[in-house]
Amino acid sequence: MVPDRTAGGAALAQLEHLLVHAVAGVREAGGEAHSGSAFWVAPEWLLTCAHVTKGQVGDTVRVSWDNGGKELDGTIEAIVGEEVPDRPLHEYPDLALVRVPGADDHPCVWLAEEYMTSRTPLSLFGYVAGLDGRIGMYKVAGECTNWARFGLDSAGIAATAKIEGGMSGGPVLNTVTGAVRGLTVMAQGQDSGLYVSVRAMREFEPDLYREVLRAHDLFHARDHRWTSLRDDLTRKLYESSDRTGKPTAAQQVGLLGVLARATDDTEQNGPAGRDAERDRPAGRDAARDMLLSRDAGRLTKIYVDVVGRDWPGPESPGSVRDVLWRALEWADLWGLAPLGALAGLVLPREQDRKDWQELISPGRPETEPGTAGHRGREAVTPEPAAPQGVAPERTAPADDFRFVVTVGEITEPGREPGYDLTVQVLSGSAHPDVIHQDEDTSRDLAATKRLIGEALRTALNKYGGRARLVEFVLPPKLLNEPFDEITLSAEDFLSVGEEHPVVVRTRREPRTRHRWEHRWHSLTRAESVQPRSVTCAYTGTPESLGRELVRQSDLGVLTLTRRPSAVDDDQVRGFITVAIQAGVPVIVWPRPGCPRHDGDGTGHCAGQRFSVAFEQALTEWAAREGEQRRPRWSQDLPRMVTELRFEAGGAEQHDCRGLVLLLDDPDRPADDLRAPPIETNHDGVRR
Numbered sequence: 001m002v003p004d005r006t007a008g009g010a011a012l013a014q015l016e017h018l019l020v021h022a023v024a025g026v027r028e029a030g031g032e033a034h035s036g037s038a039f040w041v042a043p044e045w046l047l048t049c050a051h052v053t054k055g056q057v058g059d060t061v062r063v064s065w066d067n068g069g070k071e072l073d074g075t076i077e078a079i080v081g082e083e084v085p086d087r088p089l090h091e092y093p094d095l096a097l098v099r100v101p102g103a104d105d106h107p108c109v110w111l112a113e114e115y116m117t118s119r120t121p122l123s124l125f126g127y128v129a130g131l132d133g134r135i136g137m138y139k140v141a142g143e144c145t146n147w148a149r150f151g152l153d154s155a156g157i158a159a160t161a162k163i164e165g166g167m168s169g170g171p172v173l174n175t176v177t178g179a180v181r182g183l184t185v186m187a188q189g190q191d192s193g194l195y196v197s198v199r200a201m202r203e204f205e206p207d208l209y210r211e212v213l214r215a216h217d218l219f220h221a222r223d224h225r226w227t228s229l230r231d232d233l234t235r236k237l238y239e240s241s242d243r244t245g246k247p248t249a250a251q252q253v254g255l256l257g258v259l260a261r262a263t264d265d266t267e268q269n270g271p272a273g274r275d276a277e278r279d280r281p282a283g284r285d286a287a288r289d290m291l292l293s294r295d296a297g298r299l300t301k302i303y304v305d306v307v308g309r310d311w312p313g314p315e316s317p318g319s320v321r322d323v324l325w326r327a328l329e330w331a332d333l334w335g336l337a338p339l340g341a342l343a344g345l346v347l348p349r350e351q352d353r354k355d356w357q358e359l360i361s362p363g364r365p366e367t368e369p370g371t372a373g374h375r376g377r378e379a380v381t382p383e384p385a386a387p388q389g390v391a392p393e394r395t396a397p398a399d400d401f402r403f404v405v406t407v408g409e410i411t412e413p414g415r416e417p418g419y420d421l422t423v424q425v426l427s428g429s430a431h432p433d434v435i436h437q438d439e440d441t442s443r444d445l446a447a448t449k450r451l452i453g454e455a456l457r458t459a460l461n462k463y464g465g466r467a468r469l470v471e472f473v474l475p476p477k478l479l480n481e482p483f484d485e486i487t488l489s490a491e492d493f494l495s496v497g498e499e500h501p502v503v504v505r506t507r508r509e510p511r512t513r514h515r516w517e518h519r520w521h522s523l524t525r526a527e528s529v530q531p532r533s534v535t536c537a538y539t540g541t542p543e544s545l546g547r548e549l550v551r552q553s554d555l556g557v558l559t560l561t562r563r564p565s566a567v568d569d570d571q572v573r574g575f576i577t578v579a580i581q582a583g584v585p586v587i588v589w590p591r592p593g594c595p596r597h598d599g600d601g602t603g604h605c606a607g608q609r610f611s612v613a614f615e616q617a618l619t620e621w622a623a624r625e626g627e628q629r630r631p632r633w634s635q636d637l638p639r640m641v642t643e644l645r646f647e648a649g650g651a652e653q654h655d656c657r658g659l660v661l662l663l664d665d666p667d668r669p670a671d672d673l674r675a676p677p678i679e680t681n682h683d684g685v686r687r
Contacts (some may be wrong), residue, residue: 011232015178016123016139018225022107024065024129024169025135026098034135037126037170038063038098039183040108042215046098048169048203049185050079050090053098063100068135074100080203092150093200094185097212108219109171110226110249112179113199113325124163124184124195126170138164147193150185153197153514163187178230178249202318202654210319214260220538221257222252238493246333254359255339259324262352299323301539304344320346336360338412354386401463402426403500405452406473419448423455425463435459443511445478449486456496457488467500470636473670476577477663480591481505497645501638507670509578515553515583517666523556523585524633529622531588531615534575536607542574548584559614560589561607576662585666586637588614591658613656617644634665 018630022040026048027033036052046063053061053076064071078097114120121143128138143160157163165187172182172195182195201209221225230249247255301324307491321341327339343356383520406422424432436455445450460467472483483504484497496502523529532555534545549555558579560572572589579587589611621640641661664670 003520005598009233010227012178015226015229015233016125016173018107018229019109019171019173019180020137021066022109023125023127023137024063025166027062027066028054033168033544034127034129034166036166036168037184039125039169039171039180039474040065040103040106041111041217042108042212043104043106044102045212045215046074046100046185047198048098048185050081050083050094050096051088052169053079061098063098063103064135064377065106067137070103070105072100072103074584075100078204078208080200089150089186093153093203094150095183095196095200095203097204098210107223107225109180110178110220110230110253111198111201111213111216112174112181113197114174114177114179114181120180121172121175122157123175124157124159124167124170124193125173126164126167126184128164129619135166138167140167142191149251150194150196153182154185154194156188157184157193159191159193161358162191165194176234178226178233189429206318209322210263213321213587214263217253217256219259220253221260224253225660227253230239236337241546247328247336251336251359252328252409255324255328255356258320258323258343258347258352258356258359262349263349302342302656346631401467402475403431403456403467403470405456405470406614407448407452407475407478407483408414409475409477416444418443419445421451421455423449423452423459425459427463433459433462435462442478444576445481447650449483452483453486453488453496455607456486460488467655468635470496470500472502472504474504474506474507476573476580479576480534480573480589480660482658484660497642501642501659503636503638505662505664505670508664509585512581512583515550516664517583517587518553519556519583520664520666521584522554526554526556529557529618531559531618533559533611533615534561535611536561536605545575546578546582549584550577555584556585556589557586557618559611560587561610563604585664586633587662588641589660590656610656612661614644617656634663634668637661637663 019039024038024040024046025034026036026046028035033053036049038046038048038052041047042153053059055061055076057076059076060073061076062071063074075098076096077099078093079090081092081094083090089368122141124140126138126143128136128137140159140161140163142157145156145158163184167184168186170184171180172184173179174181180198182197185196186191187196201212204212227249234249271508299318299320299322302320303326324339324342337360339360340357343353347356402425403549404422404424404426407425408420410418410420412418421436421438423436424434426432435458435645436451448673456470474481474483484502485495487493487495496649532552538545540548549558560575576587576589590607592606617640621637637687638661641659644656645659
């Protein structure tokens with residue numbers, strides 16, 4: 001049993017009281033047996049588990065809410081997850097949407113696709129049958145544990161009391177953010193269970209999913225009860241952290257409401273709704289059509305047009321709502337101004353654009369003078385709407401340049417491998433500056449390294465400042481190559497890695513993205529960091545390490561050292577490969593082997609000294625950064641590693657001189673760092 005870590009306060013108590021009125025009990029039509037719970041996600045729409053309905057699409061169920069004071073029949077509109085004979089659950093995600101015509105006198109929960117970070121405090125609600133057979137509301141406090149085996153967007157629950165069977169289909173509330181993040185699927189033992197994230201609702205047919213989410217947004221845009229309590233609940237949280245610029249709940253709901261209203265008018269009013277769009281500027285039609293589009297490529301282009309290529313991109317957007325939601329998540333770091341450009345691209349009517357700008361502009365009545373609609377942040381003046389295909393320019397600090405070096409191997413039968421090369425500079429502007437790009441199949445690796453040095457020298461002379469980061473995007477077999485030891489010219493005595501923070505990266509398969517994202521967000525939100533060390537004495541194989549890593553689902557940092565038998569790189573390359581497949585975002589290893597180690601794990605060795613020195617430096621860095629703000633892994637960890645590698649000192653630091661840092665932020669995947677393709681004329685000759 002875990003302690004009850006549920007947050008206190010009047011706002012949470014009132015929010016939970018409101019939530020109780022949004023929970024319904026479910027039973028088969030004409031039947032008396034209570035089968036589970038559900039909750040209102042929009043007027044007339046209930047979300048529950050498929051196994052709770054005990055029926056098929058089109059069947060009728062009986063639902064009751066307000067402790068049985070209200071009762072109506074509903075129709076099962078959709079089920080995702082096939083029924084499995086002789087098993088209590090359907091296949092993942094085991095979800096159902098039930099429509100209850102005429103049911104509009106109820107509150108609706110606020111849904112949020114939150115990352116499933118371990119130890120997040122939760123409250124579970126549902127209707128449970130008592131010993132006397134009467135159905136009553138039941139609440140259990142708990143916390144999120146590790147990722148569950150049920151499916152991708154599911155997690156475990158460690159509870160303070162038994163999760164009763166009738167709670168299946170009931171809401172799971174994050175008591176820190178005030179958002180419903182999922183629904184209970186089943187109990188496991190006396191004090192644990194499983195829940196499925198609301199993100200799994202994306203498994204429903206896309207048009208139905210968007211219809212329900214649009215109704216959800218419109219409800220909260222006009223009914224502010226839940227929003228007001230969320231603002232009260234999270235105010236102290238964000239005022240006492242480095243996220244003081246995060247948009248308020250009222251801003252989030254307001255912006256989503258404006259977007260939903262625009263979509264609703266266009267769909268429901270048909271030609272009349274489109275007549276109201278005549279005042280929109282020319283060139284907005286393509287972006288406007290995206291409101292209902294599932295074309296991820298075109299949606300991503302809208303995102304890039306608004307926020308610039310160096311922003312974290314949306315993950316598999318299904319609508320402009322996804323793009324807006326992602327921008328809201330990052331507004332505390334980048335400001336609200338780009339949201340103005342998003343409005344200019346997608347909103348059809350002048351009044352909608354005015355409402356949108358008012359939500360992100362200074363002078364809102366409910367805020368203090370001089371704020372931008374949220375506390376603790378200076379006013380932000382919205383940028384003018386960017387034309388279709390043109391990104392708003394942003395000014396970068398003088399040293400805010402990231403150099404991205406992408407090397408690819410080109411193999412042809414009967415020839416030695418050649419290497420293509422791209423060197424580009426990313427800064428605050430939306431478009432990268434491509435310094436060098438070619439596909440020379442005749443150039444070997446040594447010549448490629450010399451060309452990299454020349455291109456980086458050109459870039460530094462052009463931009464006149466220290467690069468914030470140099471990123472090498474490499475195929476797996478080149479990850480251990482000493483690119484950081486490249487010098488910019490024959491006269492230079494300092495290498496790239498001695499002058500600039502250097503990381504290596506590699507492209508990852510989409511099928512591993514869910515593990516990668518989960519580990520990254522667990523790492524960046526954790527209060528402390530405990531790396532997993534694979535030392536010289538490790539006797540397992542890459543396959544056995546891979547199985548261990550899958551079980552350690554929250555692990556974010558892996559350190560590797562090598563026995564003399566592994567100096568040929570085959571084994572360490574295997575370890576790195578399985579760690580990447582398991583989604584580990586930070587991997588660190590020393591490039592030199594450990595020649596003094598005898599392989600039996602006794603005594604001290606260079607590898608052990610490296611592990612101890614790195615873990616100590618990492619712990620001290622995270623604690624030091626955490627005293628002032630949450631550590632910025634992508635920006636600050638490479639600097640810490642650079643200092644550790646090249647500072648003069650004792651044997652521990654000497655053993656860290658050759659370390660390699662692989663740091664992969666899933667919000668900036670390596671595929672997003674590709675330069676534009678080389679343009680050719682009609683004869684195939686490069687321009």
